[in-house]
Amino acid sequence: MSQSAVYSDLSRLNAWRFHVKQLKLGHQQRIVMQSNGARPSPRKGRGMEFSEVRLYQPGDDVRHIDWKVSARSQHTHTKLFSEEHERPVVFVVEQSACLFFASQHCFKSVLALDIMALLAWATLNQEDRVGGLVFGESASHWVEPKRQAKSLLHLFNHALNQNQQLTRPGQGDNQAWLNALNKVAPLVHPASRIILVGDCLNLDNACHGVLRQLAKHTAITAIHCEDPIETSLPASHSLALSDGETEFYLDGQNTQQQQGYQNAYQQAWLNQQSSLSRFGIALCRVSTADKPIEALIKQRLLRR
Known part of the structure; x- marks a missing residue:
């Protein structure tokens, strides 16, 4: 992979601005319905x-x-x-070691920042405030939501700082998500819109507790970044996999192992989707094999 597929940079994040000039954020209600397979329901009140x-x-x-x-x-x-379109939009974006890998196009850590940039520029397009924090290998910094490109650039710079500190793949850290959510919770204004981006399968019960409270007065969308090799094994006689600490081998042509691997991932996805849906939180996913803009439009996270 090229260097730009492994690490992001400011020019890359800024360039997404011109790809979403005619786009805005999708309506939260429609994202929730699509994510959870719900039927459309009439919108109460006057929007x-x-x-x-x-x-x-x-x-x-x-x-x-x-x-x-x-x-x-x-x-x-x-x-x-x-x-809804007047809500401050707050991003909570992961840049941890568990995102520092990919089998296609770009690392998941780069994809997470691409998603943030696309949705953030779309937020400014509709004249909403945007801010948040990016957590990873060092202390995170809160950027107060503002209706300014300058403020968004501050968020990008903090994100790139976290991104550049990644050096090797590793296991997911549930505590990192919990720490980030606890930091954001008292800073978010009521009626804000919160967008989580990262490995959302690492949101555990402690994270669910914080999200449940936040969901009482905010709208929350979780966007899971994944890679095709996580969802199914490629056809190979011997495939070496590592979590950054230990290495193990699987036979990609063993039907039983293939099916078990796929089932385990799908069950983890369904469990997380079910847990978050109880709080009215939509769980979506974007793969490193996807074209980010097309994937976001398809899942109604972006709209024309």
Whole structure:
């Protein structure tokens, strides 16, 4: 593979801007429906989603008064709503050793940054705020969501710093995801949209606990980066696989091993999808064998 397939750079991330000039983020509701196989349901209200409750102010719509909160507090409160396309978009992107490999096109770590860049530029296209953090081999830095390309470049620079520190493949670190989510949780404003990008099969029960709380007041999409060699074994008499610490061999022409390998991955995917769907979180996936823009459009993560 070429150097650009192993490590990303600023010119690559900036170039995606011109590929999505006519694109915007997909609607969260449609992504959830497609991901979970749900039927379309009518959108409630006037395309608005609940944001928060605050004290009533002259001029507020009386139809939005929260009578339960008002009765409990003895002060009139009103519900605030925000349109989906006005939401701040927060990225939580992985750059750990488990993404530092691929069998096709580019490393999963590079793919994760491509996905972030494509969706981030699309966010700015619709004049939304964008920010977040990228976690990996060193301390992560929070970038406050802003409606500025300059702010997005700060996020890119932090991402590339994490990317350049990867040197060898390794096992996934569930604690890294948990630490990142715990760091983001108190910083995210209600009604934000959170997009997770990385090896989302490493989101464990502790991560689910944080995500469940976040999903109460934010919309969350998880995008899993995968490689074809993870989903099925290539036809080979002897295939050496390694997790960065130990090495083992599989017979790619052994039908039983092939099927067992595929079943294990598919079951892990279905289990994660089922767990996240309980919180209203869509789980999507993009492969290193895919063309990123086409894959994102197909899964309604991007729209024209």
